[in-house]
Amino acid sequence: MSAPSPTDNTLHVHLIKAGRTKISYPVELLHDDGTRVSVRAPWAGDGVRDFGFVQFAPGDVFTEHYWRDRWYSVKEVRAADGSLKGWYCDIARPAVRTANGDIRCEDLDLDLWVSADGSQVIRLDEDEFAESGLAERDPEAARNAVQALDDLELLAKQGDFTALLSHADR
Structure with a gap:
């Protein structure tokens, strides 16, 4: 794929987990201010994914925000x-725009769900994170991951969560 032209708003997100591409999907670029990249895409999964507290389904639209410094x-x-x-938050290493304009983001197993009305703020996959061995392999990354989860949870519980995305293109 060649570098995107100013009129080409399509790129791909590559979510990496344990050194391998977990999923890659096309997205529409909405905004890139040099720190945050915002994109939009339909649900990229196969069929319905039922988490118990929310379902992701065909027809759902995800507006995704990636930071180079968070x-x-x-x-x-x-x-x-x-x-x-609501909002699904992936704890991940800071995102990178590749040479061809795509977004590469390394998932660190921790997640947070925040329901639309804020009544549900749910930490997810802490067991997977503990089993991943990241704390042993890269203690600094593990500390950053846990701190990011704590920070997002606090924002959500204080009702300040939408301020995080206030400058996003909708």
């Missing part, structure tokens, strides 16, 4: 009818 990404999730379901 240890997380935030995905605003809307149903096909436009109603807000």
